Amino acid sequence: xSIAKTFLGLLEGGPRHGYDLKRSYDERFxxxxxxxxGQVYATLSRLLRxxxxxxxxxxxxxxxxxxxxxxxxxxxADVDVWLGQPERPEPYLQSTLYSKVVxxxxxxxxxxxxxxxxxxxxxxxxxxxxxxxxxxDLADQLVCDHALFHLEADLRWLELTAARLDQxxxxxxx
Amino acid sequence: xxxxxxxxxxxxHKSFGPTPALxxxxxxxxxxxxxxxxxxxxxxxxxxxxxxxxxxxxxxxTVRYAGRDLTxxxxxELSALRRGEFGFVFQFGQLVPELSCAENVALPLRLDxxxxxxxxxxxxxxxxxxxxxxxxxxxxxxxxxxxxxxxAVARALATEPRVLFADEPTGALDSLNGxxxxxxxxxxxxxxxxxxxxxxxxxxxxxxxDREVVVRDGRTTATAPLTA
Numbered sequence: 128x129s130i131a132k133t134f135l136g137l138l139e140g141g142p143r144h145g146y147d148l149k150r151s152y153d154e155r156f157x158x159x160x161x162x163x164x165g166q167v168y169a170t171l172s173r174l175l176r177x178x179x180x181x182x183x184x185x186x187x188x189x190x191x192x193x194x195x196x197x198x199x200x201x202x203x204a205d206v207d208v209w210l211g212q213p214e215r216p217e218p219y220l221q222s223t224l225y226s227k228v229v230x231x232x233x234x235x236x237x238x239x240x241x242x243x244x245x246x247x248x249x250x251x252x253x254x255x256x257x258x259x260x261x262x263x264d265l266a267d268q269l270v271c272d273h274a275l276f277h278l279e280a281d282l283r284w285l286e287l288t289a290a291r292l293d294q295x296x297x298x299x300x301x
Numbered sequence: 302x303x304x305x306x307x308x309x310x311x312x313x314h315k316s317f318g319p320t321p322a323l324x325x326x327x328x329x330x331x332x333x334x335x336x337x338x339x340x341x342x343x344x345x346x347x348x349x350x351x352x353x354x355x356x357x358x359x360x361x362x363t364v365r366y367a368g369r370d371l372t373x374x375x376x377x378e379l380s381a382l383r384r385g386e387f388g389f390v391f392q393f394g395q396l397v398p399e400l401s402c403a404e405n406v407a408l409p410l411r412l413d414x415x416x417x418x419x420x421x422x423x424x425x426x427x428x429x430x431x432x433x434x435x436x437x438x439x440x441x442x443x444x445x446x447x448x449x450x451x452x453a454v455a456r457a458l459a460t461e462p463r464v465l466f467a468d469e470p471t472g473a474l475d476s477l478n479g480x481x482x483x484x485x486x487x488x489x490x491x492x493x494x495x496x497x498x499x500x501x502x503x504x505x506x507x508x509x510x511d512r513e514v515v516v517r518d519g520r521t522t523a524t525a526p527l528t529a
Contacts, residue, residue, distance in 0.1 A: 246515065253505065253507075253508035254510070257505075257508040257509060276505075283504075
């Protein structure tokens with residue numbers, strides 16, 4: 128999952144210090160694996176270098192933790208592109224997809240569109256596997272079936288999430 | 302869409318009581334194309350299929366089949382269309398329990414004016430294509446769910462329809478039987494050039510289609526057809 132894109136999405140709500148970003152990230156997406164401070168400031172430096180964030184203010188005392196960062200127009204455009212692109216369909220991608228859904232809700236974008244794009248990408252791969260299975264021997268069929276069942280599990284999660292978007296919006300936007 | 306659509310629905314609205322089942326749904330299906338209609342329970346996908354097939358009349362919007370406006374057609378025309386040009390496969394309960402499997406498949410052919418002998422011959426051919434020729438003399442009660450669905454597919458395709466409507470055709474089957482039915486259904490439909498409108502909530506069933514249309518709260522979200 129992209130920490131940089133997630134930071135950008137979180138910054139769309141308004142400028143923040145690195146410490147605030149880390150806390151918000153850990154709470155929403157950390158899943159018992161909090162970010163190291165080094166990772167936070169390295170990510171922010173890269174975003175700054177690439178013009179996706181800018182320093183909005185520096186509080187007295189110096190040091191990286193005193194800087195407040197704001198997203199730039201290029202940063203917003205970068206989030207748009209990221210949310211609009213499906214993740215490569217593969218098993219266990221839920222954490223990235225979950226982050227995208229939450230960030231879409233937080234930033235007022237369509238979470239349904241994020242899920243629609245992902246569903247289409249999954250189904251396209253499932254069609255390819257189904258075609259391969261039709262033409263293949265039993266070994267091919269079993270290999271394809273394994274992938275198909277995993278992709279189907281992703282899609283079941285996706286549909287469940289789609290059905291609970293209103294509830295999720297209520298929780299993350301509150 | 303690469304070919305001119307054979308079947309089109311535009312801005313369909315349909316309510317049963319105060320709740321809208323369809324709220325501006327649109328879809329296009331080209332000849333020979335397999336389109337999966339997906340969506341959660343209660344999203345309106347079966348109502349969309351029923352409107353497309355002329356079983357249910359929409360409150361507003363149009364359905365066009367081969368240039369004809371089905372929303373303006375009377376019941377006699379719609380009935381003739383459903384018998385001659387459309388085929389149907391449902392989840393279960395579609396075979397006549399008193400008739401043999403061969404008689405079930407021959408039934409729509411007989412209703413269409415086919416001689417008994419010709420209808421029986423064609424029915425046996427279709428049972429063979431669906432790999433259930435050995436069940437010809439058995440009644441639906443004597444065959445398994447998967448076998449019964451293959452007989453139902455044979456019956457739906459026996460009249461060589463231009464559109465096959467399949468509503469959760471594998472919904473009552475286990476994975477292996479469901480897959481067998483979908484393989485035979487999609488191959489038989491492709492061989493005969495029929496378009497297929499496949500309502501399903503199962504991704505593995507939708508994977509047999511060329512593309513999917515998602516129904517959510519009575520509205521459709523279409524995806525582009527695959528070029529591969």
